[in-house]
Amino acid sequence: MKTQKLTAHLADWERQGLITPEQSGSILAYESARQTTPWVLYSFVMLGVTIIAVGIISLVAANWTDIAPWLKLTADFAILGGLAACLYRFSDGSQPAVFDAIAAFFIFFCLASIGLIAQIYHTGGQPYQALFLWCGITLPVTLFAFKKFIPNLWAAAVLTAVILFCFHDSRLGGPAGIYRLAIFWSLPLSILLAGMLCRSVRPLHMLAGPFFFWAGMTCLGATVYFDIVHSSGIILENSAHPARLFSYYGYGARHEDASVHTLYRIIDLVTVAVIAASIFMKGLDKKVRIFLCLLAGLFCILMNIYGIIDYSAYPRHYSYSGSDYPMLLKLIGPACCIAMLLLASFLFSCLNHMRLFNTCLNLIGLRFLIIYFQVFGSLATTGIGLIVSGLIIIGAVIAWYKSHKKLEAWFGGLLG
Amino acid sequence: MKKYLLIAAVVFPIVCLFGVMLSKQMRLSQGSEVILPIAGFDPRDLLSGHYLTYRINYGSSPDCSRGQEVYACFFKASGPEELYRARFAARDDISGGECALFIKGRCENGRFTAGIEKFYIPEQYAAPLDKAVRAGKGKIVLQISGSGSAAIKDLLIDGKSWREFNQQ
Numbered sequence: 196m197k198t199q200k201l202t203a204h205l206a207d208w209e210r211q212g213l214i215t216p217e218q219s220g221s222i223l224a225y226e227s228a229r230q231t232t233p234w235v236l237y238s239f240v241m242l243g244v245t246i247i248a249v250g251i252i253s254l255v256a257a258n259w260t261d262i263a264p265w266l267k268l269t270a271d272f273a274i275l276g277g278l279a280a281c282l283y284r285f286s287d288g289s290q291p292a293v294f295d296a297i298a299a300f301f302i303f304f305c306l307a308s309i310g311l312i313a314q315i316y317h318t319g320g321q322p323y324q325a326l327f328l329w330c331g332i333t334l335p336v337t338l339f340a341f342k343k344f345i346p347n348l349w350a351a352a353v354l355t356a357v358i359l360f361c362f363h364d365s366r367l368g369g370p371a372g373i374y375r376l377a378i379f380w381s382l383p384l385s386i387l388l389a390g391m392l393c394r395s396v397r398p399l400h401m402l403a404g405p406f407f408f409w410a411g412m413t414c415l416g417a418t419v420y421f422d423i424v425h426s427s428g429i430i431l432e433n434s435a436h437p438a439r440l441f442s443y444y445g446y447g448a449r450h451e452d453a454s455v456h457t458l459y460r461i462i463d464l465v466t467v468a469v470i471a472a473s474i475f476m477k478g479l480d481k482k483v484r485i486f487l488c489l490l491a492g493l494f495c496i497l498m499n500i501y502g503i504i505d506y507s508a509y510p511r512h513y514s515y516s517g518s519d520y521p522m523l524l525k526l527i528g529p530a531c532c533i534a535m536l537l538l539a540s541f542l543f544s545c546l547n548h549m550r551l552f553n554t555c556l557n558l559i560g561l562r563f564l565i566i567y568f569q570v571f572g573s574l575a576t577t578g579i580g581l582i583v584s585g586l587i588i589i590g591a592v593i594a595w596y597k598s599h600k601k602l603e604a605w606f607g608g609l610l611g
Numbered sequence: 612m613k614k615y616l617l618i619a620a621v622v623f624p625i626v627c628l629f630g631v632m633l634s635k636q637m638r639l640s641q642g643s644e645v646i647l648p649i650a651g652f653d654p655r656d657l658l659s660g661h662y663l664t665y666r667i668n669y670g671s672s673p674d675c676s677r678g679q680e681v682y683a684c685f686f687k688a689s690g691p692e693e694l695y696r697a698r699f700a701a702r703d704d705i706s707g708g709e710c711a712l713f714i715k716g717r718c719e720n721g722r723f724t725a726g727i728e729k730f731y732i733p734e735q736y737a738a739p740l741d742k743a744v745r746a747g748k749g750k751i752v753l754q755i756s757g758s759g760s761a762a763i764k765d766l767l768i769d770g771k772s773w774r775e776f777n778q779q
Binding site for chain 1: 616617619629658659724732734736
């Protein structure tokens with residue numbers, strides 16, 4: 196498929212007189228001789244390894260009580276040693292897929308070993324502790340992976356461990372609860388920061404992509420959750436919903452509750468760190484820096500909004516869809532969601548990720564449609580509203596194209 | 612150079628896991644043995660399999676707030692059984708040397724927890740063991756070190772090791 200595309204391009208360039216037939220032939224010969232990665236094979240091998248590893252973990256979990264613990268541990272460490280020797284054997288890079296498959300198996304087997312030790316010694320730890328230990332001890336091997344499967348697995352495991360840690364104690368409150376909540380609320384920005392740090396430190400380069408992926412996913416998830424909680428009126432109408440936590444902490448922030456202030460300051464601190472990293476990180480386009488700063492800033496406002504707006508001023512029995520609920524508050528959720536998606540689409544456009552850019556635009560379009568059904572109700576007002584919105588978008592795009600150089604220069608000046 | 616780094620990278624997790632295993636083994640082979648009655652049930656964890664989780668009957672309850680560090684100081688109870696009981700105290704009360712046998716834990720939901728509330732069992736024995744523990748026949752054997760850390764040594768059902776109980 197790739198060769199077909201290349202042949203078509205080369206034929207076109209030949210017709211345009213950009214390259215000679217000899218050059219075209221040389222390029223084709225070079226590309227054909229180059230060892231291409233059989234990614235389908237790689238993906239299926241990794242899938243197989245994952246399934247085998249899950250099977251082994253399940254076998255370990257079956258608890259073979261008739262086998263003496265010392266024998267189980269000896270066999271476990273012998274297998275780990277054997278896998279380590281195999282990794283060394285294939286470390287020359289001649290068969291990257293084989294190396295990655297053995298490395299993945301080795302990493303999964305480390306998890307099985309943690310399970311085995313926990314089983315034999317009856318350790319009463321939490322799952323997040325096992326995952327943190329696993330991530331910690333397997334980080335060095337992860338950095339030797341040739342392709343993205345192992346770094347993706349590692350980043351997903353870290354994220355799972357952090358989320359399990361945040362939800363370990365379901366009753367949030369008190370100093371420990373505040374820190375857990377702060378970690379959870381600032382998770383998208385923290386992952387983004389981790390990705391930036393990995394991008395800056397050469398040995399950790401492999402982990403930057405997975406962290407950026409999860410930063411995007413969690414940021415989108417947080418924005419959608421914020422939007423749903425806000426625009427569905429859950430905060431006011433359902434006192435039992437977890438979203439009431441937001442208004443609870445907002446109330447605390449306005450009433451000088453020291454622990455709640457700690458929560459907001461941690462989020463602010465992470466935002467400042469992301470903005471600083473965006474400004475000082477090497478090799479970034481100026482536009483990318485600008486949109487990263489704006490995204491981080493907007494996300495911070497989103498998280499702080501409960502401390503800014505006094506929701507307790509509106510009685511709980513007020514109906515969200517009713518006219519007694521201020522229009523401005525109705526629009527906060529969708530407005531923040533659209534603004535986040537807009538900034539994300541600009542960022543992806545600067546990074547030349549056209550598919551992600553288009554996805555963001557489609558989501559914005561969808562959100563606009565939902566707003567009018569949510570807020571106005573009648574088809575006539577929805578129609579007029581959508582037409583006006585479309586005109587505003589087209590007008591804003593024309594204005595941007597006419598004055599974007601001036602704006603960029605102004606932002607550039609701000610960033611030095 | 613890269614070869615040496617790779618060797619270090621693959622040896623590192625093995626050494627860490629061996630270290631964890633060794634520390635658990637040392638905890639189990641040092642200190643004093645304590646037997647405490649328990650009551651509980653059996654859930655399952657995906658990584659290590661079936662386990663019994665239980666409340667240890669220390670003979671008293673701690674008066675503490677959530678997350679607070681508490682020490683359980685053990686003394687032998689009077690009676691025919693070789694059981695221990697505990698009184699709960701703060702760190703200062705323990706460091707005075709009045710308590711020779713103690714474990715460090717935390718207050719969770721008004722209960723004392725010290726990471727010794729799980730006992731892994733084979734799936735096929737889960738139901739009878741669960742039934743026996745629910746019926747109040749279970750006791751846990753702990754090995755407690757001088758520094759206040761505890762390791763689970765065995766589960767007793769009707770005074771016998773759970774393995775013997777299952778063979779009956």
